[in-house]
Amino acid sequence: ILNVEQSPQSLHVQEGDSTNFTCSFPSSNFYALHWYRWETAKSPEALFVMTLNGDEKKKGRISATLNTKEGYSYLYIKGSQPEDSATYLCAFAGNQFYFGTGTSLTVIP
Amino acid sequence: EAQVTQNPRYLITVTGKKLTVTCSQNMNHEYMSWYRQDPGLGLRQIYYSMNVEVTDKGDVPEGYKVSRKEKRNFPLILESPSPNQTSLYFCASSPGQNYGYTFGSGTRLTVV
Numbered sequence: 001i002l003n004v005e006q007s008p009q010s011l012h013v014q015e016g017d018s019t020n021f022t023c024s025f026p027s028s029n030f031y032a033l034h035w036y037r038w039e040t041a042k043s044p045e046a047l048f049v050m051t052l053n054g055d056e057k058k059k060g061r062i063s064a065t066l067n068t069k070e071g072y073s074y075l076y077i078k079g080s081q082p083e084d085s086a087t088y089l090c091a092f093a094g095n096q097f098y099f100g101t102g103t104s105l106t107v108i109p
Numbered sequence: 110e111a112q113v114t115q116n117p118r119y120l121i122t123v124t125g126k127k128l129t130v131t132c133s134q135n136m137n138h139e140y141m142s143w144y145r146q147d148p149g150l151g152l153r154q155i156y157y158s159m160n161v162e163v164t165d166k167g168d169v170p171e172g173y174k175v176s177r178k179e180k181r182n183f184p185l186i187l188e189s190p191s192p193n194q195t196s197l198y199f200c201a202s203s204p205g206q207n208y209g210y211t212f213g214s215g216t217r218l219t220v221v
Contacts, residue, residue: 032206043199044152046209089152093206096167097142101151 002026004092006100013080014108020076021103023090027071032093035064035075038102039086047075047088080107111136115200115213122190122220130185130216132200140203141183142167142210143175145196152199158183190220 005024013019025033032051036044048057053068061078077084087102113134122128134141142157144167154167158177172194174186183202187194197217201210 034209036209043212043214044210046211049207049209051207091152097154097157097206098168099144099152099154101149 002092002094002096002098004090004098004100006088006090006103008103009101010104010106012106012108015080015082017080017107018076018078019080019105020074021088021105023073023075023100025071025073025090025092025098026094027069029094030068030071030092033066033068033073034091034093035073036089036091037086038089044089075103077105080105082107082109111211113200113202113211113213115198115216117216118214119217120219122218124191124220125189128187128190128218130187130198130200130218132183132185132213133181134183134202134211135181136202136204136211137180138202138204138211139180140205141177142201142203143173143183143185144199144201145169146199146215147196155185155198190218192220194218195220 007022034049035047038044048064050066055066057064063076066073085107087104089102091099116131143155144152153169155173156175158164200213203210
């Protein structure tokens with residue numbers, strides 16, 4: 001079993017604050033790194049898939065970066081809004097597919 | 110509408126009574142997978158399939174079976190369910206590892 005670690009486990013921020021969280025993964029046998037957004041009582045939804053070292057992806061106020069050599073990815077949210085409250089999952093795609101346990105974000109109005 | 114359809118959404122059953130959770134996708138995806146979600150443990154892969162008639166064990170395959178006779182369907186079979194299989198189950202599909210998964214709505218299974 002492969003270790004994909006996310007930190008912090010949970011986070012509370014004020015509306016308007018920018019925030020970021022980390023996904024750490026093994027740097028060997030890397031194929032892709034996925035980020036998902038999971039709202040309560042719904043299913044995870046794909047945000048980004050990144051494959052190349054140095055990749056940066058952006059969707060609205062959310063962006064992500066990838067460092068495959070050191071085995072980490074950052075997810076950034078600029079100007080957090082209450083609707084950003086969710087659990088953010090990363091997943092490592094190598095020989096198999098492994099999810100982290102997620103970062104639970106609560107944005108306080 | 111492109112989607113992954115799982116049924117049932119909720120199921121309560123008794124120990125030892127065989128059950129099947131169905132999963133169907135209408136996107137012609139090659140890759141399908143089953144996960145279980147337990148508190149504090151994240152999504153753990155049960156089985157996956159990279160194409161028709163090709164299935165492989167994930168991290169927690171014990172007590173489960175799958176089949177992939179057609180591209181669109183990937184049922185999860187519990188031959189003799191036990192209480193430790195009480196969990197939230199998700200089916201997901203993808204065109205490949207370079208693409209994000211589309212998840213089904215989930216099946217909450219309780220085995221008493």
